[in-house]
Amino acid sequence: GENVExxxxxLSVQEGDSAVIxxxxxxxxxxxxxxxxxxxxxxxxxxxxxxSNVGEKKDQRIAVTLNxxxxxxxxHITETQPEDSAVYFCAASPSGTGNQFYxxxxxxLTVIP
Amino acid sequence: xxxVTQTPKFQVLKTxxxxxxxxxxxMNHNSxxxxxxxxxxxxxxxxxxxxxxxxxxxxxxxxxxxxxxxKREFSLRLESAAPxxxxxxxxxxxRETYGTQYFGPGTRLLVL
Numbered sequence: 427g428e429n430v431e432x433x434x435x436x437l438s439v440q441e442g443d444s445a446v447i448x449x450x451x452x453x454x455x456x457x458x459x460x461x462x463x464x465x466x467x468x469x470x471x472x473x474x475x476x477x478s479n480v481g482e483k484k485d486q487r488i489a490v491t492l493n494x495x496x497x498x499x500x501x502h503i504t505e506t507q508p509e510d511s512a513v514y515f516c517a518a519s520p521s522g523t524g525n526q527f528y529x530x531x532x533x534x535l536t537v538i539p
Numbered sequence: 540x541x542x543v544t545q546t547p548k549f550q551v552l553k554t555x556x557x558x559x560x561x562x563x564x565x566m567n568h569n570s571x572x573x574x575x576x577x578x579x580x581x582x583x584x585x586x587x588x589x590x591x592x593x594x595x596x597x598x599x600x601x602x603x604x605x606x607x608x609x610k611r612e613f614s615l616r617l618e619s620a621a622p623x624x625x626x627x628x629x630x631x632x633x634r635e636t637y638g639t640q641y642f643g644p645g646t647r648l649l650v651l
Contacts, residue, residue, distance in 0.1 A: 427598065472639050475637075
């Protein structure tokens with residue numbers, strides 16, 4: 427099955443700086459890559475996603491890039507704010523698996539005011 | 540529109556006891572999922588149901604069974620609970636491929 431690795435496991439940045447979280451995947455059949463944000467004690471929520479036919483996608487301060495050849499994708503958060511502090515998860519979904527998702531182990535982001 | 544709901548919110552079991560975790564969605568979604576979340580392990584798929592009437596094993600199915608009762612409801616059963624099943628369990632659903640996956644609020648399970 428698919429194997430998704432996520433780095434770093436923890437990340438601290440000063441407010442206003444950028445944060446980058448990276449994920450790699452192993453199954454070349456994966457074609458959908460969502461990112462989730464989970465605040466303490468809450469449920470994961472989708473923040474952005476990208477399909478394999480696109481190299482980059484932006485939504486205000488958040489962007490995701492995908493390199494299919496290298497099998498890695500990254501989350502970029504610019505102008506970080508304290509409310510961005512949370513755990514972020516990447517995931518990959520291989521085609522033909524009935525919408526099965528494989529998650530990374532998460533990155534705990536702390537934005538220091 | 541309640542989204543994805545789960546019951547119970549919290550449960551304590553003794554080793555060997557059984558229980559069923561309930562999940563329901565009111566968004567007319569086709570696919571439903573059960574995950575467990577453990578510290579440092581991310582979300583791991585236990586079972587999923589791509590559509591009503593079908594269920595498939597995920598990464599960590601041992602010790603669990605599921606039932607897709609109808610399009611709305613997907614239950615997870617622990618037949619003989621073990622301390623290793625102490626975790627937070629999330630149910631989720633999506634309408635279609637590439638659709639947004641919505642999660643329930645989670646069930647915190649402690650097995651003594």
